[in-house]
Amino acid sequence: MDLAQIQSKLELFTSERDWDQFHSVRNLALALVGEVGELAELFQWIDDSKVSAFLDEGGRDRLGEEIADVLFYLVRLADKAGVDLDHAVSEKLASNAVKYPVDKSRGVNTKYTDL
Amino acid sequence: MDLAQIQSKLELFTSERDWDQFHSVRNLALALVGEVGELAELFQWIDDSKVSAFLDEGGRDRLGEEIADVLFYLVRLADKAGVDLDHAVSEKLASNAVKYPVDKSRGVNTKYTDL
Amino acid sequence: MDLAQIQSKLELFTSERDWDQFHSVRNLALALVGEVGELAELFQWIDDSKVSAFLDEGGRDRLGEEIADVLFYLVRLADKAGVDLDHAVSEKLASNAVKYPVDKSRGVNTKYTDL
Amino acid sequence: MDLAQIQSKLELFTSERDWDQFHSVRNLALALVGEVGELAELFQWIDDSKVSAFLDEGGRDRLGEEIADVLFYLVRLADKAGVDLDHAVSEKLASNAVKYPVDKSRGVNTKYTDL
Numbered sequence: 001m002d003l004a005q006i007q008s009k010l011e012l013f014t015s016e017r018d019w020d021q022f023h024s025v026r027n028l029a030l031a032l033v034g035e036v037g038e039l040a041e042l043f044q045w046i047d048d049s050k051v052s053a054f055l056d057e058g059g060r061d062r063l064g065e066e067i068a069d070v071l072f073y074l075v076r077l078a079d080k081a082g083v084d085l086d087h088a089v090s091e092k093l094a095s096n097a098v099k100y101p102v103d104k105s106r107g108v109n110t111k112y113t114d115l
Numbered sequence: 116m117d118l119a120q121i122q123s124k125l126e127l128f129t130s131e132r133d134w135d136q137f138h139s140v141r142n143l144a145l146a147l148v149g150e151v152g153e154l155a156e157l158f159q160w161i162d163d164s165k166v167s168a169f170l171d172e173g174g175r176d177r178l179g180e181e182i183a184d185v186l187f188y189l190v191r192l193a194d195k196a197g198v199d200l201d202h203a204v205s206e207k208l209a210s211n212a213v214k215y216p217v218d219k220s221r222g223v224n225t226k227y228t229d230l
Numbered sequence: 231m232d233l234a235q236i237q238s239k240l241e242l243f244t245s246e247r248d249w250d251q252f253h254s255v256r257n258l259a260l261a262l263v264g265e266v267g268e269l270a271e272l273f274q275w276i277d278d279s280k281v282s283a284f285l286d287e288g289g290r291d292r293l294g295e296e297i298a299d300v301l302f303y304l305v306r307l308a309d310k311a312g313v314d315l316d317h318a319v320s321e322k323l324a325s326n327a328v329k330y331p332v333d334k335s336r337g338v339n340t341k342y343t344d345l
Numbered sequence: 346m347d348l349a350q351i352q353s354k355l356e357l358f359t360s361e362r363d364w365d366q367f368h369s370v371r372n373l374a375l376a377l378v379g380e381v382g383e384l385a386e387l388f389q390w391i392d393d394s395k396v397s398a399f400l401d402e403g404g405r406d407r408l409g410e411e412i413a414d415v416l417f418y419l420v421r422l423a424d425k426a427g428v429d430l431d432h433a434v435s436e437k438l439a440s441n442a443v444k445y446p447v448d449k450s451r452g453v454n455t456k457y458t459d460l
Contacts, residue, residue, distance in 0.1 A: 001117065001118055001119075001200070001201045001204055001205070002116065002117050002118075003116055003117075003118065004116075006204060009208060013208070013211065013212070016217050017215060017217060017220045017221055017222070017223075018221050018222040019220075019222075019224065021222070022224045022275050024163060024166070024277065025158070025166045025170070026158050026161075026163055026166060026278075026371065026375070027274055027275055027277070029154065029155055029158050029375065030155075030270045030271070030273050030274040030371070030374065030375070031270075031271070031274040031275075032151060032154070032185075033151060033155060033266070033267055033270035033271075033378050034267045034268070034270050034271035034274055035267070036147060036148060036151045036263070036267060037263055037264045037265070037266060037267010037268060037270065037271070038264070038267060039144065039147070040144055040145075040148055040260045040261075040263035040264050040267065041260070041261070041263075041264035041267070043140070043141050043144050043260050044257055044260040044261040044264055045252050045257055045261075045454045046141075047254065047257070047393055048139060048141055048256075048392055048393040048394070049393070051139070051140045051141060055140070055196055055197060060196060060197055060198055063192075063193075063196055063198055064193070064198045064199070064200075064202070064203030064206070064207075065203065065206070065207055065210075067189055067192065067193050067198055067200070067203055068203045068204050068206070068207035068208075069207065070147075070185075070189055071186075071189060071200075071204065072207070074182055074185055074186060074189070077178075077182065078178075078179075078182050081170055081175060081178055082170060082175055083175055083178055083179045083182055084179070085116070085179075085182070085186075086116045087179070088179030088180065088182055088183045089116055089121060089183050089186065090116070091179070091180070091183070092179075092180055092183035092184065092187070093124060093128070093183075095180075096128065097128070100132060102131050102132060105132045105134075106132055106133050107132070107133040107134075107136070109134065109137045109390045137390050139392065141256065141260070141393075142389055142390055142392070144260065145256070145259065145260070145385045145386070145388050145389040146385075146386070146389040146390075148263050148381070148382055148385035148386075149382045149383070149385050149386035149389055150382070151378070151382060152378055152379045152380070152381060152382010152383060152385065152386070153379070153382060155375045155376075155378035155379050155382065156375070156376070156378075156379035156382070158375050159372055159375040159376040159379055160339045160367050160372055160376075162278055162369065162372070163277055163278040163279070163371075164278070224275045231347065231348055231349075231430070231431045231434055231435070232346065232347050232348075233346055233347075233348065234346075236434060239438060243438070243441065243442070246447050247445060247447060247450045247451055247452070247453075248451050248452040249450075249452075249454065251452070252454045254393060254396070255388070255396045255400070256388050256391075256393055256396060259384065259385055259388050260385075262381060262384070262415075263381060263385060266377060266378060266381045269374060269377070270374055270375075270378060273370070273371050273374050276371075278369060278371055281369070281370045281371060285370070285426055285427060290426060290427055290428055293422075293423075293426055293428055294423075294428045294429070294430075294432070294433030294436070294437075295433065295436070295437055295440075297419055297422065297423050297428055297430070297433055298433045298434050298436070298437035298438075299437065300377075300415075300419055301416075301419060301430075301434065302437070304412055304415055304416060304419070307408075307412065308408075308409075308412050311400055311405060311408055312400060312405055313405055313408055313409045313412055314409070315346070315409075315412070315416075316346045317409070318409030318410065318412055318413045319346055319351060319413050319416065320346070321409070321410070321413070322409075322410055322413035322414065322417070323354060323358070323413075325410075326358065327358070330362060332361050332362060335362045335364075336362055336363050337362070337363040337364075337366070338362075339364065339367045
């Protein structure tokens with residue numbers, strides 16, 4: 001699905017409910033944090049070795065819901081803050097490629113904090 | 116931009132650097148939290164009344180970078196956890212529409228925690 | 231209340247319930263994130279101008295609960311990771327005093343990210 | 346160390362630098378999130394099996410710093426929001442004891458989300 005498509009669906013959803021008044025930038029940032037907290041909670045008692053079983057036993061669907069929630073607030077935040085999502089994504093992909101040259105980054109996880 | 120397109124770009128980026136070994140589900144969840152922390156930090160000393168000026172004076176670009184970082188880990192997380200992003204997004208949009216009927220949700224922010 | 235006192239109360243609470251097995255360092259870090267998400271959620275639709283009223287109308291008690299939850303996981307995390315909390319607090323207070331000299335930091339919020 | 350003692354040290358630290366003007370409740374909540382993000386980042390590429398070695402090889406000190414940062418904003422937040430920390434801690438310890446009776450909670454991690 002296209003990010004612009006999600007954005008316009010959420011715009012419609014929000015305006016139909018007159019919720020735009022609540023969607024200030026800092027409100028959306030805090031709401032995003034709340035949803036990321038719910039996503040993190042899914043894995044709080046699932047050791048690395050148990051993640052796979054957890055996902056197969058219903059966890060994958062719950063994770064999908066939390067990921068969607070995070071994505072929605074992220075898209076709304078971009079929208080309300082006037083961030084061009086496609087542009088931001090393209091720019092970051094390009095800058096990451098420069099920041100982490102293939103030959104120097106291979107198999108090394110100590111230096112990077114971004115993808 | 117399409118989510119599937121971002122996903123495949125990140126897959127390529129990751130495999131070229133042999134970083135797939137680091138991208139376990141819980142690792143990506145923690146990395147996502149780290150990026151959301153950076154996004155939140157942008158607004159930590161910017162009162163609601165100053166957000167607009169902040170965005171216009173360089174904040175919008177920095178926010179775009181943080182949003183992209185969050186999005187990348189979110190997409191990677193979905194990928195590595197076997198979550199079908201398009202499906203998850205469609206399902207959540209549909210369930211939100213049921214959960215928050217237009218007539219009962221108009222202008223009311225006390226009951227909902229999702230978009 | 232003393233941090234060491236809270237720590238020993240939580241140790242007892244945990245051991246009585248045989249929960250120590252769940253309290254690995256990464257589990258506690260993710261649980262901490264979950265609680266911080268709940269704290270953030272409290273303020274997600276409360277504009278700066280409405281925070282005071284929110285706190286007076288029941289929000290203060292709810293915030294107190296979330297702060298306690300965050301604190302508990304933070305203390306447990308220190309405990310399980312072998313971090314000496316008193317030492318860490320003293321060290322950070324001292325290093326912050328060096329990092330932010332009074333004369334250069336007065337009224338300036340652009341440079342610091344710590345207290 | 347006593348929570349009230351930390352609180353008064355931070356009050357002094359803040360007032361000496363005239364930083365009280367930045368410490369609104371929502372600002373502190375967002376700053377807290379930022380610090381929790383830094384804490385989470387420490388563990389993002391450290392699988393469960395590698396946590397112990399990470400802590401022994403310098404990670405424990407870095408974790409101590411992040412824990413202190415989180416604690417400082419948590420204490421400041423309580424202070425500025427008028428939350429009585431000692432009271433909040435005592436109340437939550439008591440309510441957790443009621444919520445998770447020893448006999449029904451032993452070794453069970455599916456039902457609880459709090460300590």
